[in-house]
Amino acid sequence: MASSSSSGITFKLHPLVIVNISDHYTRLKAQTLHSGESSSCAPPSNGGTAGSAPPAPPRVFGCVIGVQRGRTVEIFNSFELLFDSKTHTLDRAFLEKKQELYKKVFPTFYILGWYSTGSDVEEADMLIHRSLMDINENPIYVLLNPAIIHSQKDLPISIYETELHVIDGNPQLIFVKSSYNIETVEAERISVDHVAHLKPSDGGSAATQLAAHLTGIHSAIKMLNSRVRVLHQYLVAMQRGEIPLDNSLLRQVLSLLRRLPAIESEKFQDEFLMEFNDTLLMTYLAMFTNCTGTMNDVVEKFNIAYDRHSRRGGRTAFI
Amino acid sequence: MAAAMETVESLVAHIQALTKPEDVAQLHSLLKQSQSDEALRSQGPHLAPLLADLDPAKHSLGYLYLLDTYLYSSISREQVAAFLPSIARFLNTCSAYHIRFASDKFISVCRCFKDQVMRQQTPIQGIIPLRSAVQKLQNSSEQLTTLHSDFLLLCLLAKCYKPSLCILENDIFEAENPKDLFLFYYYGGMIYIGLKRFSKALECLHNVFTSPMANLNAIAIEAYKKYILVSLIHSGQVPPFPKYTSATAQRNLKNYAQAYLDLTTAYATGKHSEIEACIQQHIEKFQSDNNLGLVKQVLSSLSKRNIQRLTQTYLTLSLQDISNSVQLNGSKESELHVLHMIQDGEIHATINQKDGMVIFHEDPEEYKTCQMVNQMDLSIQRLMSLSKKLTAIDEHISCDPAYLTKIGRERTRYEFDDFDSVPPKYL
16 A cells, blocks of 8 residues: 655654654553553453453544645644544544644644554545645655564654555555655754653752763763774784785774874863863762761761760660 | 700701791790790800801791890890890891791890880981881781881981881771870871971871770870870861760860960960960970970961961962061061972962062962872772771671660660660670
């Protein structure tokens, strides 16, 4: 049903849309799971034997809005819609209300299409698609695949357009997949970065932030170190003749080496050493505090144990 | 007589034969046996030529026993004096492994050596041999032995402070005898005062009077008096007693140091005249304690402290103004003072001689050198090892029955039904 599109339209997707869809889906899934657990007595089992089948993950629906300039369609934002599963239609009044509200805030944005979740396009989707055709002649359908496949490296997002194809003598609308690019604005990049790092909820304190920052740097350096080591071993083996010479690889290594040292000026040395010393001083201070705390405990205990005239009825030391 | 001589000679033969490390234990038991045997002791005065036969490096243990018997037998002072070089040679070359078998004998030999050297009024002779003796006797650089205080005493008497630094710089974690500890830190404090390293002197003297003690002792009192003076010179005030000072010290020390506490209050006013009046008042007390030199240094430190206070208020100041506010006589003297302070690193300033102005600077250390990195790395390593030791001590004390008994008693008062932290057998 889906083949590659030939309309020549380039799609630009903003990460906000992806985050919105995934958030909508996760919320709904959490809600149904929660209500499903409280109502059913048997826990949901995977791959159903006798017993209740796991509740099917709900499909979410919503609208995507953005700007179309010539042959470029840029999808900026999205919002959720109510889906009436009996009539298989979207709630029209709600959609129009929402559209009006969004028009006030973003006057340049149009409704470009709609989104949903699932692994592949379904028959029922065509109905929804046709119903949106009166708002936009050529709506687009953004599909998010919520199943987590670890081997798959690409984003599980596909954008479909409709084309009029002649099949069996009847002109029919079918979905065709289109390629898209991800487009980010600075602000979006920062927020996505933030979400990706998943800092702890009370990570406002400087200590946890510093620890997280240093941990990140540490793991990055560790990875770099292991990779350099692998290269080194490879080169040594090549030198000894255990592995046949590979000139292209050697050229790549040479170009890498030519890029070092990156900066060698005195100003860099000063800045670098100052930052290094700052971190060392912080470690020193932390150790000092730690040591002083231990010392305090030792002194308290010693006073209690051995001093004949220690304070009576005062606070006792914590064992 | 001849039989006794024979046993001694056979003993010497044994000593020369049993030189391998495995035989040392055997040799030791043999020597102990002969010690109780009267024969050896009666031959005491005649042992000198036999000692010449033995090599102190290889036959250290035997040499030690014979030497000890010789020195404590009835020989005259001149003989001991004549023997001093051999003793020195022995102390320098003996093997540490051997002498640890008979450490008390070693200590008594060293004691005799020290007494003799002091009697001869040439303490400087004894410094190097005693230092090697100390290094050989201690099991690790963190252990304090009886010899430490003797060694420091010799250094003090000879006014030769440099050799003692390598011993003083080690942190002490084990001590057997409290008196050794007190004496060691007291002498150590005095050596640092002589070297004008007042912060280290404060540390040492501090250790003396904050050590746990059941009864007050004279060393702690003297140390406390010096501590007051040195802390006035170094930081301008005397800090209160820390938490870990024993209750005896806290209650009684101040009674013996009244003159010094008066000096502290006079110093706090910051006026030369007050301090001089106070010194005049208590001058015999200071003199009898041999502290008059330190007291004079306290007086001169007052002007230094006033100049340092000026750096916090002014960016530039004329020399005349400095001499006015610090009560010195004239700009020449204040220039001299400021110059000395800049050289000692106590303040950061430049003197402009043309118009007689002094410009005060900030600390130019910017912490961006590799040496600073190394320095901090060393400090962090030291702290880490100290922290490990402290945690070990903490755990040790938590399991101490004395501590548990006291804790258990206080806990029962609060009647925690469900939380019994101390097993009843300790109550």
